[in-house]
Amino acid sequence: MKTKGTKKPKVNLVTLGCSKNLVDSEVIMTQLSGGGISVAHEMDGSAYNIVIINTCGFIENAKQESIDTILKYAEAKKEGWIEKVYVTGCLSQRYREELQDEIPDVDAWFGTMELPALLKKFKANYKHELIGERITTTAKHYAYLKISEGCDRPCSFCAIPIMRGKHISKPIESVLTEAKHLAKNGVKELLLIAQDSTYYGLDLYKKRNLAELLDRLSEVDGIDWIRLHYAFPTGFPEDILDVISAKKNICNYLDIPLQHASTNMLQRMRRGTTREKTELLLEKIRLAVPDIAIRTTMLVGHPGETEQDFRELLAFVEKWRFERLGVFTYSHEEGTRAFHMKDDVSPEIKEERANELMRLQEQISLGFNEEKVGKTFKTLIDRKESGYFVGRTEHDSPDVDNEVLIDASKHYMRVGDFADVKITEAREFDLYGIPSVNK
Numbered sequence: 001m002k003t004k005g006t007k008k009p010k011v012n013l014v015t016l017g018c019s020k021n022l023v024d025s026e027v028i029m030t031q032l033s034g035g036g037i038s039v040a041h042e043m044d045g046s047a048y049n050i051v052i053i054n055t056c057g058f059i060e061n062a063k064q065e066s067i068d069t070i071l072k073y074a075e076a077k078k079e080g081w082i083e084k085v086y087v088t089g090c091l092s093q094r095y096r097e098e099l100q101d102e103i104p105d106v107d108a109w110f111g112t113m114e115l116p117a118l119l120k121k122f123k124a125n126y127k128h129e130l131i132g133e134r135i136t137t138t139a140k141h142y143a144y145l146k147i148s149e150g151c152d153r154p155c156s157f158c159a160i161p162i163m164r165g166k167h168i169s170k171p172i173e174s175v176l177t178e179a180k181h182l183a184k185n186g187v188k189e190l191l192l193i194a195q196d197s198t199y200y201g202l203d204l205y206k207k208r209n210l211a212e213l214l215d216r217l218s219e220v221d222g223i224d225w226i227r228l229h230y231a232f233p234t235g236f237p238e239d240i241l242d243v244i245s246a247k248k249n250i251c252n253y254l255d256i257p258l259q260h261a262s263t264n265m266l267q268r269m270r271r272g273t274t275r276e277k278t279e280l281l282l283e284k285i286r287l288a289v290p291d292i293a294i295r296t297t298m299l300v301g302h303p304g305e306t307e308q309d310f311r312e313l314l315a316f317v318e319k320w321r322f323e324r325l326g327v328f329t330y331s332h333e334e335g336t337r338a339f340h341m342k343d344d345v346s347p348e349i350k351e352e353r354a355n356e357l358m359r360l361q362e363q364i365s366l367g368f369n370e371e372k373v374g375k376t377f378k379t380l381i382d383r384k385e386s387g388y389f390v391g392r393t394e395h396d397s398p399d400v401d402n403e404v405l406i407d408a409s410k411h412y413m414r415v416g417d418f419a420d421v422k423i424t425e426a427r428e429f430d431l432y433g434i435p436s437v438n439k
């Protein structure tokens with residue numbers, strides 16, 4: 001049935017991109033709901049008449065996905081299936097003027113910091129009393145907790161400062177308030193995220209204050225796991241290692257995006273470090289927290305990356321054997337410093353290098369997983385899917401890391417509960433197990 005423009009607003013919010021975008025969407029939903037607007041996240045069917053698309057503009061593939069999604073809903077509007085389409089987020093922040101001309105069926109465009117203006121479209125005001133409260137869209141037992149916004153780093157390849165602005169830390173008390181609300185609503189695991197968590201506190205407290213934040217979050221009742229993401233290696237606050245080691249509910253897990261290992265490439269990428277400094281930091285991390293799982297990301301195909309640079313990266317990964325590793329290929333983004341360099345690594349070579357690096361990581365990951373067979377791990381059960389209960393150990397973050405699969409035809413698990421699981425089989429990126437029987 002086509003809309004006639006008289007329905008009460010029912011909003012479908014569609015999120016593209018990273019977990020930081022997802023938190024932004026959850027804040028939008030909370031504010032709309034607080035203003036009496038019916039809103040749901042990525043709703044199926046046609047039980048809505050307004051769409052808000054929270055876009056990503058990080059790299060070419062993400063931008064194209066955002067544009068395709070906007071075009072899909074713009075066409076639905078033209079055909080009368082929905083009444084209005086609003087676009088917000090990173091792509092809108094970065095390309096608003098061009099997109100307004102190219103997709104005129106979108107009713108309004110908003111940047112990353114324009115939530116009050118978006119709310120006004122629904123005759124709703126921003127409610128300060130809702131700060132710290134959030135409707136979550138993830139499984140009820142875990143939630144992402146954003147501790148800062150923006151980034152001050154000068155990385156050559158990254159457009160995030162263009163879209164998100166300068167680094168702004170959330171005050172510790174505000175983060176704690178939000179954490180307590182989440183815990184009260186059943187959240188057991190907090191996944192701390194930021195564009196750059198290493199920088200946390202420098203703007204507010206004139207010092208890197210991540211250690212104090214972690215320490216105080218660890219005291220929040222009801223939180224069993226705290227997981228740290230996106231710790232920039234340059235200026236890494238080493239005092240957090242003592243906190244991770246001392247606090248039982250802070251996971252032995254660290255997401256530290258290194259991006260490369262060749263000093264030549266680190267300098268071209270403007271990462272502010274060298275291979276030698278990176279290795280020294282990794283030594284300190286492994287020494288301070290021996291059981292830590294380090295997740296990192298690597299970027300291949302940046303302008304100027306030679307075969308020798310790539311071979312050095314491969315050797316580095318083989319030496320350090322990261323428990324978790326992701327790879328992405330360089331995207332030539334206007335407005336970044338690298339855009340003025342010649343994009344001299346062909347798309348084919350970029351893909352070949354990414355694939356070769358991931359083949360190496362598959363073998364590293366398989367080796368780690370095979371060592372787990374016969375051992376028992378505390379596991380958080382996330383969902384039931386395709387005949388399995390699917391969970392994670394403290395060494396794994398949702399969506400990006402390994403999972404533990406338990407045959408649902410043989411064992412019953414409760415989603416959202418912790419269980420001791422004995423590992424019986426290992427694959428490259430998955431573990432299979434059975435509930436451990438306590439005697």
